[in-house]
Amino acid sequence: MNKQQLEKKSVEYRKKILKYIVKANAGHTGGSLSCTDILNVLYNHALNVSPQTFTSPDRDRYIQSKGHCVEALFVVLADKGFFPEENLETLCQYKSHYIGHPTRKVKGVEQNTGALGHGLPIAVGNAIAAKLDKRDYKVYTLMGDGELPEGSNWEAALTAAHYKLDNLCAIVDKNTLQITAPTAEVCNTDPLDEKWKAFGWAVKEVDGHDVDALKAAFDSLPFEPGKPNVIIAHTVKGKGVSFMENNLKWHHGVPSKDEYALALSELDNSLQQAAI
């Protein structure tokens, strides 16, 4: 997909994310909107996976460590044909498989996540297995910047460098806000690039809403032979809806009917502007 097609997709995804959050009256709105472009470029450009190849041992793996932003993942998986989109009408309902975090009961989900700091160690295990089996698939994991104080991440970061896992790509959705306050105020992890570098990783920083920049980053994997890769994606929490952007309220805020209508009109406008 070219830039325009991907950007159009992102707007469609954002509209659907809001639609199902409103329908469920629950969800992690801000973080789902901040990682939308990353998931878009992963599933529509980078990942070698489809509903038909999902059980293939050679498929690329995507593990969403920031599991709470599952609405973005579900919308993208539905679009890619892993399941009918209408299934999302049951999001968070009694006995629905479409719960507030990724579960393997939903086709396309690799691992059950939700507790933070779990995605990277599992991804490291996956990537070691690929090396042992001499398979050339890649393993991707999406982390929030708010989950980086979890110590298990840094344990896994050491192992990834020790085993020279250049088939592993972590993406940090650095939207700089978490539930309590700005991440820098809760537990400052800056300078983040230096931390990853010190742990032996190859680092790229991109605008996490620039689909071409994301494509270029994924296309250039591995960044350095023998080193695990991390993309620090600078993003905006609530991206695409002006009143949600950079506003803590929307960490798991659900739009009212009027707010939803306003958000949709903003997103539609951005689509029209992009077309011009």
Add this chain to the structure above:
Amino acid sequence: MAHIEATDPNGFKPNQEIFSEILQALAAKDRDIIAVTSDSRGSGKLVPFGKKFPEQIVEVGIAEQNLVGVAAGLAAAGKKVFAVSPACFLTARALEQIKNDVAYSDNPVTVVGISAGVSYGALGSTHHSLHDFAALRCINNITVVVPADNFETAQATALAATTNSPVYLRFGKRVMNSLKEVNDDTFAFGKGRVITEGNDAAIIACGETVYPAVQAAKLLAEQGINVTVVSMHTIKPLDTDLLAKLAAACQAIVTVEEHSVYGGLGEACASYLMQHGLHKPFRIVGIPDEYTVTGSQQDIFNHYHITKEGIAEVVKGLL
């Protein structure tokens, strides 16, 4: 005081050594067998494994959460993974990884808690695992197995390798005498192993406490009291059929475990018996809820009367 041989005059070995031998035999035939260690290959008796199969051992350093997460990722990619670390750290520090990455995600990892219970008795509570049955029993989708002797250990290790679901195996450091002269039992998870038979009382034990339970039965037999001893090697799922039979046949039931008296084998048995109207005089022998005394494993067993004399006294007290 009761005494269990610390040497192996009959060729018996610590269970974790048997575990390593069986794992090597399995690994030689199957390159998907992987051991994951956290600087624990020495205590896990896996040094020879690492030398023979350097591509089948993954070392993560002293990082138990990562150990279990990495193990889950390896298992998700089709490996038959044994994640080996001292039980005290593995089932406390990495409990969330066991719960989420192994059990909830249904990644078929065998989580192996070594030097369990009070194997590291003199090192203090940091190194005791007296909580692991309780912690793991209430996590869905993990089988909890505590082999008693070398036979059970070999069987359990081989079975875990072919079980396509999460398993917890727990071993200690002590040289374990064989519980039977002829080991022709069919071993299966969830099926208790009857060691001696008698209808006066039943002693249900697990792991390294089965041997003193058998010795207690011998002591009682000399006094005309005939006791069934069961090695209840699987704490979950519990062999409730056997439990019901014992409750019907015997006058009293005593459980024995190297674990807190809270939440382990004893309470699992008590819960089943009480809820099924099988009310028999009943006692739980284990480690009480207090600052655990320190010393060798045998010192601690002696202190809490997890000895042939201590167990026999508890049985007699119920009859």
